[in-house]
Amino acid sequence: MRLGRGMTVRRAALAALLVLPFVTSSQAQPVPTPVPRPSPSTAPSDPIGALIAQQSQSAPPAVIGMRLAEQTGSTRIVVELSDPVRANVFTLTSPNRVVIDLPEVLWRIGQDSKPSGKGIVQSYRYGLFRQGNSRFVIDLNQPARVNMPQLLPPEGGFGFRLVLDLAPTTPEEFASHAGWPNGSRIGPSNAVAAIPAAPVVAPPPLVAAPAPAPPAKSNGPKIIIVDAGHGGIDPGTHGGTGLQEKDIVLAVAHELRTALESRGGRYKVKLTRDTDVFIPLGDRVKIARANKGDLFVSLHIDFNDHHEIRGASIYTLSDDASDREAAKLAGKENMSDVIAGVDLTGENNPVASILIDLAQRDTMNRSVRFAETVLTQLPVATMVRPTTPHRSAGFAVLKGPDIPAVLIELGYLSNPQDEAEMETTGWRKNVAEAVAKSIDKHFAGAVPQAQRQAAAP
Numbered sequence: 001m002r003l004g005r006g007m008t009v010r011r012a013a014l015a016a017l018l019v020l021p022f023v024t025s026s027q028a029q030p031v032p033t034p035v036p037r038p039s040p041s042t043a044p045s046d047p048i049g050a051l052i053a054q055q056s057q058s059a060p061p062a063v064i065g066m067r068l069a070e071q072t073g074s075t076r077i078v079v080e081l082s083d084p085v086r087a088n089v090f091t092l093t094s095p096n097r098v099v100i101d102l103p104e105v106l107w108r109i110g111q112d113s114k115p116s117g118k119g120i121v122q123s124y125r126y127g128l129f130r131q132g133n134s135r136f137v138i139d140l141n142q143p144a145r146v147n148m149p150q151l152l153p154p155e156g157g158f159g160f161r162l163v164l165d166l167a168p169t170t171p172e173e174f175a176s177h178a179g180w181p182n183g184s185r186i187g188p189s190n191a192v193a194a195i196p197a198a199p200v201v202a203p204p205p206l207v208a209a210p211a212p213a214p215p216a217k218s219n220g221p222k223i224i225i226v227d228a229g230h231g232g233i234d235p236g237t238h239g240g241t242g243l244q245e246k247d248i249v250l251a252v253a254h255e256l257r258t259a260l261e262s263r264g265g266r267y268k269v270k271l272t273r274d275t276d277v278f279i280p281l282g283d284r285v286k287i288a289r290a291n292k293g294d295l296f297v298s299l300h301i302d303f304n305d306h307h308e309i310r311g312a313s314i315y316t317l318s319d320d321a322s323d324r325e326a327a328k329l330a331g332k333e334n335m336s337d338v339i340a341g342v343d344l345t346g347e348n349n350p351v352a353s354i355l356i357d358l359a360q361r362d363t364m365n366r367s368v369r370f371a372e373t374v375l376t377q378l379p380v381a382t383m384v385r386p387t388t389p390h391r392s393a394g395f396a397v398l399k400g401p402d403i404p405a406v407l408i409e410l411g412y413l414s415n416p417q418d419e420a421e422m423e424t425t426g427w428r429k430n431v432a433e434a435v436a437k438s439i440d441k442h443f444a445g446a447v448p449q450a451q452r453q454a455a456a457p
């Protein structure tokens with residue numbers, strides 16, 4: 001059966017499906033997978049399992065449309081799919097959100113409808129949350145109840161449709177139903193495993209188990225952790241032409257890896273993400289530590305309502321922000337986990353505990369020294385902000401206590417000139433080479449200290 005956007009619904013035999021209402025009494029609201037009409041000869045004993053098994057042998061299901069209908073007193077969200085999938089809907093507070101968890105899907109949404117911003121829905125986003133798990137996150141302007149979510153079979157040229165009706169409710173009512181599925185608090189690293197509607201095959205853990213005690217540092221290759229900001233469901237900022245921060249910083253990260261690996265084995269490079277996938281901020285720090293990084297470089301791109309502002313700037317960690325702009329930027333970058341719908345209660349919240357102790361002072365000094373070195377090289381490749389290009393604030397991703405770390409904002413996607421440059425491979429290569437040269441200089445300067453450490457008893 002052909003659909004509106006050229007997508008094909010593969011299992012046309014499933015067109016006659018039962019449509020079942022959600023279970024609304026529990027916190028987690030699994031969307032029932034439609035059950036084929038029983039046939040005496042071929043009815044499988046486990047139709048849901050059979051469907052999933054079938055699906056795993058073919059291309060992943062695709063989300064092919066997203067529509068939003070705002071009416072007085074309610075808002076309807078329709079997510080259109082090429083295949084039936086197991087979905088899990090739940091709500092979260094602080095800020096109020098509705099999360100729709102899906103197995104990993106392809107995103108083939110053409111034109112989606114944007115909320116007016118005045119109704120129940122403030123905004124929404126979608127993307128890969130982690131391997132095997134795609135996700136929609138809907139930000140709410142007010143507490144809302146999810147009424148009777150349903151999965152509808154293909155009809156009238158549309159594919160399978162997941163329909164959610166949101167209606168205003170009281171904060172108390174919203175809070176009483178909000179929470180992680182099964183009532184369990186789910187952290188960034190085990191989110192999928194605890195969701196009953198997750199794919200049959202559990203994805204591998206995001207971060208490897210803690211490594212044994214690190215061996216003493218040798219004079220071998222330096223380990224450079226290159227952290228492309230955002231990813232997956234969190235696109236970061238975007239430019240006038242639709243260029244997305246997450247894509248540009250990943251491209252620069254790949255160029256930086258190439259530049260460093262072409263330096264005769266002086267560096268080993270570990271990317272916190274190699275693809276368009278979301279990684280929680282705390283996990284980025286864990287990846288750096290698990291790989292015993294010598295230096296952490298986080299790549300981002302900024303946005304400013306004053307579109308004339310352009311140029312790169314660099315940030316290091318501090319408990320008091322150097323200025324209001326830096327504080328605001330750190331607040332924005334630290335929102336990544338909230339944007340992706342990660343549980344931020346208790347110890348899972350890397351933003352809540354930016355406390356810098358004395359042991360971290362030495363690391364901070366080395367971070368500052370590296371930041372200043374970058375500012376000697378970067379102007380060769382790209383424009384750098386003319387005033388105070390080095391600032392500091394409480395960036396959660398720079399929190400690794402023992403690894404010097406900087407966050408580079410490579411420019412502004414709000415500035416048309418910066419955006420035009422960012423689109424070119426030449427700019428990406430030049431910026432990567434400038435950062436690689438800064439890393440050369442940083443470690444060249446550190447040799448005497450490394451030798452002293454090696455010589456110490």
Ligand SMILES: [Zn+2]
Nearest residue numbers: 229236300301
């Ligand atoms: Zn960013």
